[in-house]
Amino acid sequence: DVKVTQSSRYLVKRTGEKVFLECVQDMDHENMFWYRQDPGLGLRLIYFSYDVKMKEKGDIPEGYSVSREKKERFSLILESASTNQTSMYLCASRPSGLGTQYFGPGTRLTVL
């Protein structure tokens, strides 16, 4: 079974803090993704990566950055957290080409 794990299920941070969300997949997938999920807006793509050290902006990259130093790990960084970044964050991975996208359990981040 494909496993995508996220470092925290729930996280509470203060405005201005630097926040790291970690994602690890164990199926040697080339592609990894970070989404945020908000009521009524569905899933919105923040960043994705097709390979180690590669990153591409998604639909809403502002206020975020990412890091992919190893194939299995994809980190989302909030340089200075703000209250409007309170959301559910979902990581996903997928093999290259046509394939099913697998999701982690999500991290519910609250910024106070």
Added chain:
Amino acid sequence: AQSVTQLDSQVPVFEEAPVELRCNYSSSVSVYLFWYVQYPNQGLQLLLKYLSGSTLVKGINGFEAEFNKSQTSFHLRKPSVHISDTAEYFCASFTGNQFYFGTGTSLTVIP
């Protein structure tokens, strides 16, 4: 641009009744379609997918979906729902090496 539209944001249905969750897609090229389910406080799980072949696709938990090219639809159906089917359902398309997700349909099964 590719897009997926889920026509209903919320669908309440009584237990053991049939349900249909609607999804329309827009694409001028070959498209591959997926339905995912998200139970409360969990990530998304694959329910079923259409890649090619038979237009009627069967998935897990008794769900099925029909690909209709002329109507650009991929509606999800279940003949008899259970309380445990209460969840958020997402339709998605895969084109141009990208996934495009709908905004989700919240299915609530009423005892």
